Amino acid sequence: METVGRIAGVSQVTVSRALNDPKKVSAATLKRIQDAIELTGYVPNMVAGALASRRSQLIAALVPSITNVIYSDLMQNFIDVIRGSGYHVLMAETGFSQDEEQAVLSTMLSRRPDGILLTGIHHSPGCKRMLLGAGIPVVEVWDMTENPLDVCIGFSHIKAGEEVAKYAVSCGYEHALIISAGDERALRRKNSFAAQFDQLTGNAPTEVLYETGATIERGRNGLTTGIELGFKNGIVMCSSDLLAHGVLIEAQSRGLRVPEDIAAIGFGNQNFAPFTLPALSTVEVNRTHLGKQAAEALVARINNQPLSKNSIDIGFEIIARAST
Secondary structure, three states, X not given: OHHHHHHHOOOHHHXXXXXXXXXXXXXXXXXXXXXXXXXXXXXXXXXXXXXXXXXXXXXXXEEOOOOOHHHHHHHHHHHHHHHHOOOEEEXXXXXXXXXXXXXXXXXXXXXXXOEEEEEOOOOOHHHHHHHHHHOOOEEEEOOOOOOOOOEEEEOOHHHHHHHHHHHHHHOOOOOEEEEEOOOHHHHHHHHHHHHHHHHHHOOOOEXXXXXXXXXXXXHHHHHHHHHHOOOOOXXXXXXXXXXXXXHHHXXXXXXXXXXXXXXXXXXXXXXXXXXXXXXXXXXXXXXXXXXXXXXXXHHHHHOOOOOOOOEEEOOOEEEXXXXX
């Protein structure tokens, strides 16, 4: 800062004032200081500044996966709004582990962010203690609860599973195979689908579960395993579009007609879903709307603006296509 001041022809105090509250210096002085900063490559210590101003202009965002298009779409729209509000986003991947989420959160909080975005509503006790101790706004996304840590924006995974089961039965399917990844939100959809389908048809679905994430390969292998377990015809309910895409490929390789012999429905309405053969039925959650809502709610909370409610249900929609 001393070097910047010397180059700009101002005191170190003026440099500090320009960095922390630019409105307090003239436009000409601010321009000289900015030119000096660019010349020297000086990066202000914003963490130190945050200790005094209580604002770091940083938002920490924790997501399970940065490669899954469901989360990347959500984050892109979240970041667009956050950036427009004068903040920057520090994003980290946690997998689907509460322990990893707690470790990442501890690191993020050391940077003193002004707000936190978390995925889901289930967190470790240690994670909750840190968030309560930090006393900063928190938005939980992709799930619903009446008792969020601060604000939650999402939808009911249990209701989504139930509605898919009702849709399957309305299409005339009396038997079902479930192929699901092992994360807790996918399992909630799986369990509610299975219970509702069994109640409506009297036939408990066959289940194939994977502890890790969804891939096309696991979709193909899941259908193979389901057939080996006795599934012959009906609907295949998948926890993601990737798994469902694998089911369609495996069905084609076996000469099975879709939807005449088996049907398939995914989750997420990824970009490829309308273009599979046949086009994939799926459950859509408006990720653009979710990302924007989360960002707007977090900025409002940071600025102490009131929200009409702290639990916002954006709902979901079953997209019926040729695969069912």
